Amino acid sequence: MKLFKSIIYICLITISLCSVAMIYGETRQSQWIDKFIDSFELTNSNFKFYNIKANMMIEKDIDMNELQNICLLIAQNLTNNKDEVCLKTEKSQVYVNYNDKNTGISIVGIKKNAKESYIIVDILNNKVYKNIENIYTKLENELSEYSNDVDINVCIAGEYTKKLKKAKISDILQKILYNMYAEKISDIEEENFLSVNAYSKLLKENNLKYLDREINLNIGIRYSEDDDKTMIYIATPIIKIDY
Known part of the structure; x- marks a missing residue:
């Protein structure tokens, strides 16, 4: 009888631990997606x-x-x-x-x-x-x-109906990085174009190797002179569309 009770007790503990692990995994995934969406909303783009x-x-x-x-x-x-x-x-x-x-x-x-x-x-x-x-x-x-x-x-894109000033772009980037608990790793800047690679503590499962560093967050900003609009892209781990 004692052996039977011990087996039942161990089974109950195992089931409880598995349930906790499943809930924790779902919470972690939900957390980064929620923060990802929040970061987009912080850009105030359309x-x-x-x-x-x-x-x-x-x-x-x-x-x-x-x-x-x-x-x-x-x-x-x-x-x-x-x-x-x-x-x-x-x-x-x-x-x-x-x-x-x-x-x-x-x-x-x-x-x-x-x-x-x-x-x-x-x-x-x-x-x-x-x-x-x-x-x-x-x-x-x-x-x-x-x-x-x-x-x-995953990539989410927004639009501004004007060209953004450098100070505004810097402010947007800082908001995204801060909200995603992210550190900038590298960037590429050209006229009317900026791409930033970063590493976020929330996105560890999405890591990629880049120049001997790990990245998992990519932010792109491009201004089009033809229609006088600026597009912003936030992606994890990288932007995989032409922009």
């Missing part, structure tokens, strides 16, 4: 779009039908309009697309050989940014079902 790019490698032999089904399932789980998802297959590649007035989802599946397949996901939304956490979490969970080798980049 929201233009957010972009999520992800890629993963599947290290096992799957046939084209399996690859097609995985790509379709990911797309369908990211949207409520499953009937609007389009599929096309060419040789060793699968293309899945979904588009409505505000959202575009593109998924490419590539069967490289018998041991390696790749899936690339690109999501663009130009209506709301408050749902980034929900989409990011859903995508991460979807991809983690098939691989432990998953990389996700």
